Amino acid sequence: MTPTITAFERSPDRGQGQARDMRVRWALEEVGQPYDVRLVSFEEMKQPAHLALQPFGQIPTYEEGGLVLFETGAIVLHIAEHHAGLLPDDANARGRAISWMFCALNTVEPPILDLQIAKFAERNESWHERRLPMVHDRIRGRLGELSVRLGDADWLDGDFSAGDILMVTVLRRLNMSGLLDEFPNLAAYVARGEARPAFKRAFDAQLAVAIAAAAG
Amino acid sequence: MTPTITAFERSPDRGQGQARDMRVRWALEEVGQPYDVRLVSFEEMKQPAHLALQPFGQIPTYEEGGLVLFETGAIVLHIAEHHAGLLPDDANARGRAISWMFCALNTVEPPILDLQIAKFAERNESWHERRLPMVHDRIRGRLGELSVRLGDADWLDGDFSAGDILMVTVLRRLNMSGLLDEFPNLAAYVARGEARPAFKRAFDAQLAVAIAAAAG
Numbered sequence: 474m475t476p477t478i479t480a481f482e483r484s485p486d487r488g489q490g491q492a493r494d495m496r497v498r499w500a501l502e503e504v505g506q507p508y509d510v511r512l513v514s515f516e517e518m519k520q521p522a523h524l525a526l527q528p529f530g531q532i533p534t535y536e537e538g539g540l541v542l543f544e545t546g547a548i549v550l551h552i553a554e555h556h557a558g559l560l561p562d563d564a565n566a567r568g569r570a571i572s573w574m575f576c577a578l579n580t581v582e583p584p585i586l587d588l589q590i591a592k593f594a595e596r597n598e599s600w601h602e603r604r605l606p607m608v609h610d611r612i613r614g615r616l617g618e619l620s621v622r623l624g625d626a627d628w629l630d631g632d633f634s635a636g637d638i639l640m641v642t643v644l645r646r647l648n649m650s651g652l653l654d655e656f657p658n659l660a661a662y663v664a665r666g667e668a669r670p671a672f673k674r675a676f677d678a679q680l681a682v683a684i685a686a687a688a689g
Numbered sequence: 690m691t692p693t694i695t696a697f698e699r700s701p702d703r704g705q706g707q708a709r710d711m712r713v714r715w716a717l718e719e720v721g722q723p724y725d726v727r728l729v730s731f732e733e734m735k736q737p738a739h740l741a742l743q744p745f746g747q748i749p750t751y752e753e754g755g756l757v758l759f760e761t762g763a764i765v766l767h768i769a770e771h772h773a774g775l776l777p778d779d780a781n782a783r784g785r786a787i788s789w790m791f792c793a794l795n796t797v798e799p800p801i802l803d804l805q806i807a808k809f810a811e812r813n814e815s816w817h818e819r820r821l822p823m824v825h826d827r828i829r830g831r832l833g834e835l836s837v838r839l840g841d842a843d844w845l846d847g848d849f850s851a852g853d854i855l856m857v858t859v860l861r862r863l864n865m866s867g868l869l870d871e872f873p874n875l876a877a878y879v880a881r882g883e884a885r886p887a888f889k890r891a892f893d894a895q896l897a898v899a900i901a902a903a904a905g
Contacts, residue, residue, distance in 0.1 A: 528838035529796055529831065540781045546762075546791035551784055565756045568767055575762035579794040580745055583802050590803075594823065600816030607811065615745065622744035 475507055476537040478548075479526070480682060482512040488683025489648070490676045494533040496545040496642045497552070498675035500635065504556035512682065546578050546639065553635040560635055573629045573636025581619060582643045584611040589646060612652055620656040627665060641666030691723055692753040694764075695742070696898060698728040704899030705864070706892045710749040712761040712858045713768070714891035716851065720772035728898065762794050765851050775851040782847060789845045789852025797835065798859045800827040805862060828868055836872040843881060857882030 478501075480494035494510075501508050517523055518530045526534040527543045535542040535551070542548050550571070553559035560567050588608050595601050619640075623629065628637045644663050647653045653660045666672055694717075696710035710726075717724045733739055734746045742750040743759045751758040751767070758764050766787070769775035776783050804824050811817050835856075839845065844853045860879050863869045869876045882888055 524834075524837075529792075529834045531796075540784055542784050542788050544788045544791035544795060546795060547784065547788040550787060550791075568756055568758050568763065571766060572758050572760045572763040575760035575766075575791075575794065576745075578791065579760060579762060579798065580747075582795065583799040586799050587803055587806075590827070594827075595820075598816070598820070600814070600820060604811075604814070604816060604820075611806070611810075618740075618745045621740075 474538050475509055476501075476535055477509040477511055478536075479511050479513050479523070479532045479534045480679065481532055482514045482517075482682075483686045484679070484683055486683075487687070488680040490679055491642075491646055491648075492532065492679065493545045493642075495675060495679055496638060497533050497535065497548050498678055499638050499642070499672050500549045500552045500559060502671035502674045503638070503669075504552060504558055506552065506556060510678075510682070546574055549635050549638060550574060559638070561632065566631060569630050570634040570636045573634070574639050577636065577639035577643045581615050581640065582646075584608070584615055585643060585646050588612060588650065609650075609652060612647070612650075613655065616652065616656050616659060620659050623658055623662060625658065628662075633669075637666060641672075690754050691725055692717070692751055693725040693727055694752075695727050695729050695739070695748045695750045696895065697748055698730045698733075698898075699902045700895070700899055703903070704896040706895055707858075707862055707864075708748065708895065709761045709858075711891060711895055712854060713749050713751065713764050714894055715854050715858070715888055716765045716768045716775060718887035718890045719854070719885075720768060720774055722768065722772060726894075726898070762790055762855065765854060766790065769851040775854070777848065777850065785846045786850040786852045789850070790855050793852065793855035793859045797831050797856065798862075800824070800831055801859060801862050804828060804866065825866075825868060828863070828866075829871065832868065832872050832875060836875050839874055839878060841874065843878075849885075853882060857888075 478494060478497050481492055484492045486492055498508075513523055513532060518532065524530055526536070526541055531543075533545065533548065535548040542551055549559075560570050591601065591605065591608055595604075628634065629640060630636065641663050644653060644659060653663065667676075694710060694713050697708055700708045702708055714724075729739055729748060734743075734748065740746055742752070742757055747759075749761065749764065751764040758767055765775075776786050807817065807821065807824055811820075844850065845856060846852065857879050860869060860875060869879065883892075
């Protein structure tokens with residue numbers, strides 16, 4: 474059965490691949506699972522029909538027969554559990570890969586979200602410029618620890634996994650900040666993820682939506 | 690095999706049960722799995738031996754034979770996968786429960802973390818008092834959406850699940866803020882979680898550590 478995901482009709486990032494549907498598209502491309510996309514407008518996202526799928530009025534959602542999922546972590550985990558290639562067979566290694574999935578979303582992403590919220594919601598506040606270095610330093614703290622752990626490995630723990638999909642896409646949120654360049658092994662890690670054919674297919678698919686929206 | 694978790698030797702919350710070991714203790718108590726606890730000092734948490742288990746120098750960790758996990762979401766999921774009672778048997782309901790696990794940690798917790806960071810790291814900054822209402826409003830937004838979805842149900846999706854363990858413990862971080870009282874059904878939901886015998890056993894166990902630390 475072909476799953477259907479939702480994505481922004483007009484993504485705020487205009488096709489840079491930072492919207493969260495990118496995580497799900499990438500996972501589906503890695504495992505070779507075709508999918509359909511239903512585009513939703515900002516108005517539709519706050520309507521009852523979408524809220525029934527996603528209680529917080531966000532994208533993406535994932536529908537497959539009677540199954541409805543929200544939260545990219547849960548969707549990527551579901552894909553990884555039902556297809557080969559995104560979680561190791563060894564039970565202990567599988568547990569570690571899932572640790573990295575939660576780590577990306579609950580340890581590394583929150584300080585990065587804080588920066589994006591500061592830039593989006595607080596950029597006209599009197600304190601914005603003075604507060605920004607503190608926000609940056611909190612991100613640097615996490616990136617420094619992650620950089621030490623990664624070392625010169627290609628991926629977070631052995632082979633490429635669902636943990637890498639989430640970590641790379643979380644780190645890509647820093648693309649415009651310059652912070653990633655302070656940690657060359659993390660910048661190389663993100664570039665390694667972006668170079669995967671499945672990433673490129675997913676990126677091109679979301680970019681096509683953005684181009685169509687700009688033309689319409 | 691009895692698993693071993695790590696917890697603060699001296700928890701910053703002095704036994705209010707807001708440190709993250711509480712989530713893991715609660716899950717273990719729900720399924721009736723005995724466990725050992727290794728207490729770590731703030732100094733030890735940043736040493737190589739602990740960083741090998743937890744790259745960010747945090748607690749808890751989970752060791753079970755050759756398995757080493759970090760991130761409470763991954764640990765609670767592991768416990769739920771290996772014992773009955775924390776995930777539904779039905780595949781679709783199981784997927785939804787895992788959606789709620791990620792939702793607690795990636796959608797609801799980040800704005801709450803932002804408040805705790807503001808109070809901890811920015812309380813002496815000139816902007817702190819003026820910025821606080823914005824932080825509160827972002828939390829209110831998420832709580833409002835969660836409140837609508839919960840309605841008058843006991844738990845997030847049918848029976849009590851691992852998703853409720855994570856959501857209740859995330860919402861308990863707001864205990865001192867008064868924000869939860871603005872959403873009576875969420876306050877009742879948290880109280881419902883706290884009333885479970887397994888919660889109480891977990892709470893008492895971490896409180897005993899805090900009392901011993903204060904006496905030592």
